Amino acid sequence: MMSEKILTRNFGRIDSHTLTAYLETGGYAAWQRAQAMEPAAITEEVKQSNLRGLGGAGFPTGTKWSFIPKNHAGPVYLVINADEGEPGTFKDRYLLEREPHALIEGMLIAARAIRSATGFVYIRGEYVEPWRKFSAAVREAYDAGYLGKGFDVVVHRGAGAYICGEETGLISSLEGKKGWPKVKPPFPAIKGAFGMPTIVNNVETICHVPHIVNRGAAWFAALGTKTQGGTRIFSVSGRVRKPGIYEASVAITLRQLIDELAGGVAGNGRLKAVVPGGSSAPILRSDEIDVTMDVDGLRNAGTMAGSAGVIVMDETVSIPEALMVVARFYAHESCGQCTPCRESTGWIYKMCHRIVEGHGRKDDLDKILDVAKRGAGTTICAFYDGAVGPYISYIEKFRAEFEALIPK
């Protein structure tokens, strides 16, 4: 059961992206069923399933849908976040290329639940092949009459900016602006894309919806833990013998994922550390991996499930060098809107760089920790908090390794 395949069940078929293959494996039956359901009943089913957002934040999906104002008379938009960019994550690329009709069917059902007539799918600009495959599936869905009868899908290409994966940054970008996140409240469900109530959901989250409608909330909830239902697709990379995607229950432990599914630790074979949920998730030491991979399991372990991008490091990996690479990323991708984030990410990268180069100063580590801790929670979006996770955890858990590089 630990590696039950639901989202990835058709990935072995070379034609899994086609409508024919999708219909042969029960595709669009859930949409048939959902059309006979009241919108509120669909939302309730998703709430009961304990489906939680799989893009990073882990927010309960049904609850998010229920925030759309009931008395709103104008348009409501459904926006799919396919701006996959969290370092170490590559699951949505597979879904867009190999199971695009599950996303379309999930969108149809979600749109009925929130009474939306228009959906936007925001795909990162670098994903040219996923964009082509998904666009072809959308054309098939129009030709077959699933789309265009009360619900339309617009496929939108981004242009290279990690911050557009943040939901309000994504909305700004969709509106034809630079991808600056917006102050909340108002939350997108009240005032989102083009000023209208909007639900932004991750690709994988929505791909689960047809299965929940087909097989029931209780079935889905039972696949996971008490507070999170289902399976999810783990992206495993770094020093493992078999890097790749693995679909498993969210109740799997990090140790099982690495040893049983990903073939164990590569490099020198001895584990040093793991990033469990994309680069923004605080790092875990080798003695901290007996944790379940659900949102609350990892939160209780002081880190986060994030996007389920698992990056494995064996004993030969230099943690200061790894932090320098991660810090370079945050410095490059900070959108520049909020001062604490813009300034700190740049300076912290410079300090990490000089430490690795052997020019670190005695108080650099404490200065990084101080700046990181004071800036957290002071910015418009969660980007800087995501950067702070690695800054603090890498240094606090592997401090001796950093100190060894700093001249006495």
Added chain:
Amino acid sequence: MTAPATSAFSAEQLTDVRRLQALYPDPRGALLPVLHMAQDTFGHLSLEVEEYVAGLFNLSPAHVHEVVTFYTLFFREARGRHVVAVCHNLSCHLAGAPAIVAHLKQRLGIDVGETTADGTITLQSVECLCACEHAPMMQVDDRYEIGLTPEKVDRILEGLG
């Protein structure tokens, strides 16, 4: 690639611009798609192209400039016929991306961010392209090239005209 003296879309492309603008509740939503179109057509987004696109949207050239400068896939200066973008983020780094970047620099005789003298290749070092299971990897134009070794990089470069 050099931009034509006067940057303007064909009648067919203009029809496509209107179609794209009609897909969004506010036509400005089509700005990124139209900028992609403009870059494909004119090679890069010069100030002249920015001004032309601004006119198609009733936007100020300043707004378009702000957008163009925000995104990494928009080029403001002429690039090579091929763009080679090596991922340097964590998983690729652990799999040897620095050696791949060094090999490309040496082989092409240029630094990251530069274009070869014959205008064939622009070399970039970029953040996570989300193909970490195949690290180290790079994007060459529209394609992902995966599981790189110096020898494989050489073969790929030889295929680029």
